[in-house]
Amino acid sequence: MSQVLHTPPPTQAPAEDDLAALAARHGLSVSGARPSLPEYVRQLWDRRHFITAFATAKLTAQYSQAKLGQVWQVMTPLLNAAVYYFIFGVLIGTKHNVPDYVPFLVTGVFIWTFTQSSIMAGTRAISGHLGLVRALHFPRAALPISFALQQLQQLLFSMAALVVILLCFGVPVAASWLLAIPALVLQFTFNAGVSMIVARMGAKTPDLAQLMPFLLRTWMYASGVMFSISRTLEGRPEWIARLLQVNPAAVYIDLMRFALIDSFRAGSLPPHVWAAATGWAVAAGVGGFIYFWKAEETYGRG
Template sequence: MSQVLDTPPQTTARPTTPADDDLAALAARHGLTVSGARPSLPQYVRQLWARRHFITAFATAKLTAQYSQAKLGQVWQVMTPLLNAAVYYLIFGVLLQTKKGVPDYVPFLVTGVFIWTFTQSSILAGTRAISGNLGLVRALHFPRAALPISFCLQQLQQLLFSMAALVVILLVFGVPVAASWVLAIPALILQFTFNAGVSMIMARLGAKTPDIAQLMPFVLRTWMYVSGVMWSIDHLLSQHNSLPGWVGPVLQANPAAVYIDLMRFALIDSFHASQLPDHVWMLATGWALLAGVGGFIYFWKAEETYGRG
């Protein structure tokens, strides 16, 4: 009796019948496919491009609604990073004296905060892109990569609003307008590509394990502290010769630090090329391609699983 109870029931697969073969052939003949099946990668890219207007409109709508309940409205798009910069200036610049040896520290700090906020907000929004929009994912058929990309586009739009305030700060603190400001455009394009790729990676992980969204603020805060947002990596390395040899290259190759330093180099005349890591544009492009292409493929491979379960 115990043997009978302990033995798991045997399951047998239903054999394929000629009727099944006929139905499969009929479906193939009329171009029918499995509902929710993952398209090929080229087809997926074409579908995503066809929804480009939806991506732009969705990003703009989210940006407009973000501060709709606040009395100051869209002013908070500029005030939030400025207040963060003011807090960091008080703690790091005044109390910890990280401004020593750093020319134009206020433009240096504000540029770092604005550019870091772009990456931080994009990744946080991307982590919740699928898990926080399950109603939309389950109700409508569209390439799911549209969601993390649209959230990154929303953060780019918010950064562009903030850049107006950044230009005013640069001029007030005596930083002249220069031809190098044009370099901000390719730097932002590369950073957007990097942010979108990481956001798609986190969107897939967050769709499977929503608890990751609770962990990400701690991860991003740690990343911020090692990215030279409030202090100069070049100044630190020149003042502390006792650091292990690998610390300098790792800090300078950090993708967040790379994009922050590129923007500082473009906008602040006292931030010289000698403060940049070697082959910085190749490094920035490499990070963008690695995260952008790799993140897109990683996200696409789980396309048929989003919104299920």
């Protein structure tokens, strides 16, 4: 007689629902799981002191190896302005079309540098700090926001030099200077939002950091940093000037010029410029925050 061997049925792996129930019963949770949006906002607020301290530390360390130290915070945009003045103001002659051209130019360079540096820093916010992201648990949006805050702090240092330039070129102190405060708040919100967008993109595509300088340089030339958009494009189709004037970089530059330079009248601004500035800030700030939050679980993995 042949002996019939009865093999035991294969053991089935526990279902995912059973594993989830088992983990919940023992107080376990998914590592790095994305919290709800309100909870994410609360976590960010709880770490506001870390964000501020991190931004200040990065700003202090940025020029720690240079002999002039923090002086470069002011010298860098001033040297850029001097180069642009020679090329665009003297060689091309754009200064003849703009009253108070030096204050006009320096204001544009300082405000543009704020946006440019925030976006460049945001591009590497995750990919350039993987050790920190993988070692510590914190809302990752703290990194691009802190880099935008770092650039705001640098701009505030530079504003002291800007005020001196304005006074030296005969621009009087006026109550309109107070408009610079809401303008900077809106620009910071926009910059932080865009920084979060490029931070998520840069986390997956590190090559974005190599492409970004070319994109930003093109954006700068389209934003009227060195010339008046409306006067330079006289005789061209009006829609071209309108399109360039409502791009966010041009909007925030125009707002700051309107606030600080008395010869830059309201007629120099595109229609509804404050509404445009607010719209760009809300769209980029809220949209960029949600876009970044949705990939919270992926940062530092793979």
